[in-house]
Amino acid sequence: MNGRLLFIVRLAVKNIGRRYQRSLIMVGAVAFAIFIAIYYAALTEGLLANTERNAVLMESGYIQVHAPAYLEEHDFYQMVSDPDRVVRAAATYGLAAAPRLFGFSLAALGDNSAGVEVRGIEPSLEDQVTRLSAHLLEGAWVDQRQGVVLGNRLARKLGAKIGDKLLLLGQAADGSMANDLFRVRGILKPVTSEIDQGTVIMSAADFRRFFVLPTGVHEMALGGRNLDRKSLASISAKLAGRLPGLEVKSWRELSPVLARVLDSTKGSLFVMLLLIYAAMAILILNAVLMGVFERIREFGVMRAVGLPPIAVFLLVLVETAILTLLGGGLGVAVAVPLIIRGETHPIDLTALAADASTIAGVAIDPFWYTRLTWEVVSVPFELMIVVALVAALYPAGHAAFIKPVEALKND
Amino acid sequence: MDSLFITKTAWRGVWRNRRRTLITLSSVAFGLLLSVTFTGSADYAYTNMIDTSATMGMGHVSVTALGYNRSPSFAKVLTGCGRIMAAARELGVRAARVRISGQAVFGAGGRSNDGQVIGVDPARETPEFNVFIRKIIKGRMFTPAETRGVLVGEVMARRLKLAPGRKLVYTLTDRHGEMVSGVARVSGIFRTGVIEADNGVVLLPIARLREILGYHQDEASMVAIFIADQRRSGPVRDRLVSILGDGEREILTWHETQADLAALIAMDRAGNYLMQFLIWLLVAAGIMNTMQMSVMERRRQFGVMQALGMGPGRIFHLIMTEALWIALCGLVAGALLTAPPYLYLRNVGLDLAAVIGTDYSAAGVLVDPLLKVRLFPERAVFIVVFLFILVLASALYPALAAARTRPLVAMRHR
Numbered sequence: 081m082n083g084r085l086l087f088i089v090r091l092a093v094k095n096i097g098r099r100y101q102r103s104l105i106m107v108g109a110v111a112f113a114i115f116i117a118i119y120y121a122a123l124t125e126g127l128l129a130n131t132e133r134n135a136v137l138m139e140s141g142y143i144q145v146h147a148p149a150y151l152e153e154h155d156f157y158q159m160v161s162d163p164d165r166v167v168r169a170a171a172t173y174g175l176a177a178a179p180r181l182f183g184f185s186l187a188a189l190g191d192n193s194a195g196v197e198v199r200g201i202e203p204s205l206e207d208q209v210t211r212l213s214a215h216l217l218e219g220a221w222v223d224q225r226q227g228v229v230l231g232n233r234l235a236r237k238l239g240a241k242i243g244d245k246l247l248l249l250g251q252a253a254d255g256s257m258a259n260d261l262f263r264v265r266g267i268l269k270p271v272t273s274e275i276d277q278g279t280v281i282m283s284a285a286d287f288r289r290f291f292v293l294p295t296g297v298h299e300m301a302l303g304g305r306n307l308d309r310k311s312l313a314s315i316s317a318k319l320a321g322r323l324p325g326l327e328v329k330s331w332r333e334l335s336p337v338l339a340r341v342l343d344s345t346k347g348s349l350f351v352m353l354l355l356i357y358a359a360m361a362i363l364i365l366n367a368v369l370m371g372v373f374e375r376i377r378e379f380g381v382m383r384a385v386g387l388p389p390i391a392v393f394l395l396v397l398v399e400t401a402i403l404t405l406l407g408g409g410l411g412v413a414v415a416v417p418l419i420i421r422g423e424t425h426p427i428d429l430t431a432l433a434a435d436a437s438t439i440a441g442v443a444i445d446p447f448w449y450t451r452l453t454w455e456v457v458s459v460p461f462e463l464m465i466v467v468a469l470v471a472a473l474y475p476a477g478h479a480a481f482i483k484p485v486e487a488l489k490n491d
Numbered sequence: 492m493d494s495l496f497i498t499k500t501a502w503r504g505v506w507r508n509r510r511r512t513l514i515t516l517s518s519v520a521f522g523l524l525l526s527v528t529f530t531g532s533a534d535y536a537y538t539n540m541i542d543t544s545a546t547m548g549m550g551h552v553s554v555t556a557l558g559y560n561r562s563p564s565f566a567k568v569l570t571g572c573g574r575i576m577a578a579a580r581e582l583g584v585r586a587a588r589v590r591i592s593g594q595a596v597f598g599a600g601g602r603s604n605d606g607q608v609i610g611v612d613p614a615r616e617t618p619e620f621n622v623f624i625r626k627i628i629k630g631r632m633f634t635p636a637e638t639r640g641v642l643v644g645e646v647m648a649r650r651l652k653l654a655p656g657r658k659l660v661y662t663l664t665d666r667h668g669e670m671v672s673g674v675a676r677v678s679g680i681f682r683t684g685v686i687e688a689d690n691g692v693v694l695l696p697i698a699r700l701r702e703i704l705g706y707h708q709d710e711a712s713m714v715a716i717f718i719a720d721q722r723r724s725g726p727v728r729d730r731l732v733s734i735l736g737d738g739e740r741e742i743l744t745w746h747e748t749q750a751d752l753a754a755l756i757a758m759d760r761a762g763n764y765l766m767q768f769l770i771w772l773l774v775a776a777g778i779m780n781t782m783q784m785s786v787m788e789r790r791r792q793f794g795v796m797q798a799l800g801m802g803p804g805r806i807f808h809l810i811m812t813e814a815l816w817i818a819l820c821g822l823v824a825g826a827l828l829t830a831p832p833y834l835y836l837r838n839v840g841l842d843l844a845a846v847i848g849t850d851y852s853a854a855g856v857l858v859d860p861l862l863k864v865r866l867f868p869e870r871a872v873f874i875v876v877f878l879f880i881l882v883l884a885s886a887l888y889p890a891l892a893a894a895r896t897r898p899l900v901a902m903r904h905r
Contacts (some may be wrong), residue, residue: 105783109776116769154650155602184603186596186662186670191566193664194594195605237562237594249670250596251603273687273855278605337850344846352766355525359770362518363777370511370784429758437755437854441686446754 088391092398099371103403106367110407110468111414113360117353117460118415119450122422124349126451127444128342135338135442138271140331141178141209141301143170143316148327150298151334156183156253159296160326166300169322173315176208176304179297181287185250185258187280189238196234196280198248200287209303212268212281218242219266224283227265231276235267242266248280252292260290270443338442353460360464361471368400368475379479380487389480396476397469404468408461416457422450497805501812505820508785512817515781519821519882520828522774526767526874527829528836531864533763537756538865541721541745544856546622547688548592548609549748550715551724552584552731555741559712560748565593566666568710569740575714578734582727586620586717588612591700593712595663597643597693599651606647606691608663610700610711613640620717623681623694630655630679638699641675644689645682653677661693665704673703684850684857721745722867752854771877775885778817782889786810793896803894810893814886818879825878836864 096103136142145166147158160166163179170177181200186193203222207213213221219242222229230240240246244264252258262282270276288294307315312330320328332339372379379392426447437444505512545551553560554575556567569575572589579587591610596603611621614635618625623642624632633640641659643651653659655677662672675695683689697711718727724744731742746753786793793806840863851858 102784105780109773109780112776113773116773120766120769152649153602153652154604184596184605186605186664188664188668191664191668192562192564193668195596197605237564239562251598251601255601277687278691337848337852340848341851347846356770356773359518359521359773359777362514362521363773363780366511366514366518366777366781369514370781373508374788429761432754432757432761437751437758439755439853441852441855444755444758446758 084391085394088395088398089402092395092402095395095399096402102367102371106364106403107407107410109360109363109367110404110464111410113356113363114408114411114460114464115415117356117464118412118457119419120352120356121349121456121460122415122419122450122452123427123448124345124352125453125456126422126426126449128345129451130449131338131439131442131444132342134271134444135335136303136331137211138215139210139212139275139442140334141303142307142312143175143302143319143328143330144334145177145300145302145319145323146298146327146329148325151327151329154182156298159298160300161296163297163300166302166323166326169319170300170302172322173319174305175302175315176205177300177302178202178205178209179284180206180299180301181284181291181293182298183250183287183291183293185248185280187234187238188247188249189240189244192238194234194237194278196248196278197274198250198287198290199279199281200284200291201281202284206301209301212271215269215271216266217269219264221266222281222283222286223265224285226260226262226282226286228262228286229266229268229281230264231268231279232270233276234278234280235264237277240264240267246280248290250291252290254292256292258290258292262286270438270445272443273438273441276443335441338439341439353463357463357467361467364400364404364468364471365474368396368472369478371399372396372475372479375479376482376487379482380484383482384484384488392482393476393480396479397472400468400472400476401465404465408464412457412461416452419450419452419456422448423452426450493805497809497812501809501816504785504789504809504813505816507789511781511785512820515778515817516821516824518774518777519817519878520825522771523822523825523874523878524829524832525770526877527833527866527871528864529763529767530870530874531833531866532836532862533760534867534870535863535865536859537760538721539859540752540756540853540856541749543622543859544749544752544854545715545717545721545745546620546625547683547692547856548590548715549713549745550588550620551718551721551745552716552728553741553743553748554714554716554731554735555712555743557739557741560741560743563593563712565591565663565704565712566668567712568666568706569713570707570710572709572711572714575735578731579714579716581734582730584716584718584727586617588615588620588715588717589697589711589713590715591697591704591706591712593663595661595693597647597651598660598662599653599658602651604647604650604690606644606693608661608693608695608700610695610697612697613637620715621694622683623688623692626681626683627679628682630677633678633694633696635696637678638696639675640678640696642679642681642694643677644692645680646686646690647693648677648680650690653680655679659693661695663704666706671703673699675699685852685855687852687855749854749856752856755854771881775881778814778882779885779888782810782814782886783892786889786893789893790896793893794898794900797896797898806896807890807894810890811883811886814883814890815879817886818882821882822875822878833864833866836862 150158187196316330426449429446559567844860
């Protein structure tokens with residue numbers, strides 16, 4: 081059987097070479113289809129990774145710890161009283177933990193004013209969990225001397241520029257009126273609609289002074305190393321066991337809508353692949369079928385000299401498989417370098433979209449980066465082989481059941 | 492006579508190999524089905540989001556004081572609202588509403604939250620043009636008699652522990668930058684599903700806000716204008732500009748006031764059209780392939796034709812006419828293939844709630860999980876024109892190859 085298969089493969093290769101013009105057209109079509117499929121998959125993957133990055137590495141961290149009712153009510157007085165315990169627990173899983181404080185106040189600058197959420201952070205710890213400090217549109221990160229950073233839409237609403245003095249007015253923890261001037265040190269790029277539209281970030285020390293809140297934190301954000309879906313779930317479950325009396329949630333639980341959107345976009349990618357391949361399948365079906373019609377006489381001769389129908393059937397399939405692999409290889413060879421380039425050179429859509437937009441509250445940039453992963457290449461490639469072989473089934477069957485006598489009459 | 496001959500010969504040429512032609516037609520029909528559903532479902536979703544977004548505050552077209560859109564504040568006062576309303580009525584728009592809107596801080600029982608105030612006239616606001624009234628889940632909209640009523644979002648209500656009847660304090664800066672505050676009692680609670688709105692938007696009676704802010708009767712933040720067809724936003728804006736004059740106020744469409752939605756739509760549309768274009772390229776590659784094969788098979792025929800005095804120009808014409816037939820038949824096949832799913836999606840729709848949920852928002856607007864289609868006539872024309880151009884373009888090379896057939900060589904060919 082092996083010998084016979086080898087014979088069929090050799091025959092197939094010869095046939096392909098003999099009709100190189102037709103072969104080239106088919107290789108080109110397959111290469112084109114798989115190029116589109118892979119490149120599209122890489123773009124989608126890039127968009128998803130970027131959105132997840134904006135959500136996790138810019139805002140939430142992978143896991144958050146709060147006092148039990150805080151998430152529901154955002155109650156200023158519901159605090160994690162012993163943050164060190166969270167830091168120690170996080171450290172056992174190799175995670176860093178950054179404390180955060182939240183309070184509301186009115187921000188005023190000239191004639192403009194806005195209600196804002198003030199966020200107090202520990203700059204050195206925050207840097208271990210998020211990359212917010214490197215996500216500045218202009219200016220510099222918060223300092224310990226009343227220097228604050230604004231979300232970009234808030235800055236626009238207030239007409240704030242670097243160096244402006246911002247008046248904050250709020251209610252302190254002891255019930256007194258809190259008011260003070262802060263200097264605008266930086267403005268962030270788009271992150272999430274919450275941060276963009278109404279957040280003022282300052283150092284935890286400034287926050288504690290302003291709101292008269294000497295101890296406790298509202299939120300501990302955990303991160304510092306990459307957690308995939310599985311380890312995210314298992315670590316947050318284990319942390320919950322180690323931190324009784326506190327609420328431990330992964331970003332997937334904190335932003336269920338975003339998590340679902342990211343998942344369903346992956347699903348729609350698969351639908352897209354199927355559509356591209358349906359178009360490709362029709363093309364292959366036609367090309368292979370035409371090839372079979374042209375060679376009816378040839379197949380008749382093969383059958384007449386004793387080749388069984390299954391061998392003719394396999395011959396057509398093997399020819400298709402070889403052409404598909406060649407085309408697929410070519411497509412991959414063209415797509416991969418372009419995708420690698422696209423990881424650092426995004427498609428610039430700023431001409432189309434002047435403003436940043438959001439999906440499920442998370443900013444999406446008007447720059448489309450590609451992202452190369454094993455699945456981006458392997459899934460379209462494997463699916464393509466299946467689709468090509470399925471498309472070739474009918475022509476191959478047609479060729480297999482040719483009646484030698486009639487075929488020889490045909491010219 | 493001659494062109495009739497070519498048309499007839501081309502028709503026969505197309506159906507010389509029926510199976511091949513049917514497969515080609517099916518690829519054209521498939522492309523058409525995809526284009527119509529992609530374009531139609533996107534336009535339906537965009538229109539839906541634009542209309543919903545309009546009812547979240549600023550309408551399809553809005554008239555505000557200069558600079559309000561970039562940094563909204565109570566210091567930017569729009570005057571002459573009566574005249575603007577009259578102009579809107581003159582244009583026959585669906586509705587126009589006078590509103591006051593800006594940032595504020597809200598407090599209740601020692602808790603506070605930031606957000607956006609929208610001052611509305613309870614005598615005129617209707618659920619149709621105000622999503623917050625449409626989505627009330629507890630209590631009801633305040634009546635014109637309730638000058639201290641207030642409507643708050645569900646998330647803010649939870650965070651401030653509010654329920655109908657409870658007190659809410661709001662603090663804002665007036666037209667001179669002075670801090671002022673007011674007290675209201677919760678009339679109702681709404682839930683839009685968009686966190687930014689449910690945790691941020693507060694509706695107050697416009698009369699009460701005018702009092703607190705020191706606005707006159709004819710003053711407000713904006714006139715929000717609603718039209719039946721969002722695609723007419725630009726023309727309506729232009730006509731308003733010509734009636735009201737430019738320079739002293741800002742007259743903008745949703746493109747500018749909801750820039751993030753416009754950006755999202757532009758990006759989504761770019762991706763959508765790119766996808767369609769790529770699939771059509773595959774269809775074109777298939778057509779070119781079959782045309783080329785059919786030309787190669789018929790070299791002898793073209794040789795005979797040329798030998799009988801038919802010039803290369805007419806052979807080119809013949810093949811292009813074949814392509815025209817393929818495009819026409821493909822269009823018919825595509826229309827037959829597309830009609831049933833299109834009608835189903837237009838009238839019934841596909842419920843995607845299980846996949847994307849009912850609280851998926853993009854650009855701060857809730858996305859309707861019901862997939863429906865709506866094909867605008869201009870898009871249908873574009874798709875058909877595109878189909879013809881594509882099919883004809885993919886026939887160019889085979890037609891040239893056929894025209895260049897040399898009779899002697901071709902007739903020897905066997």
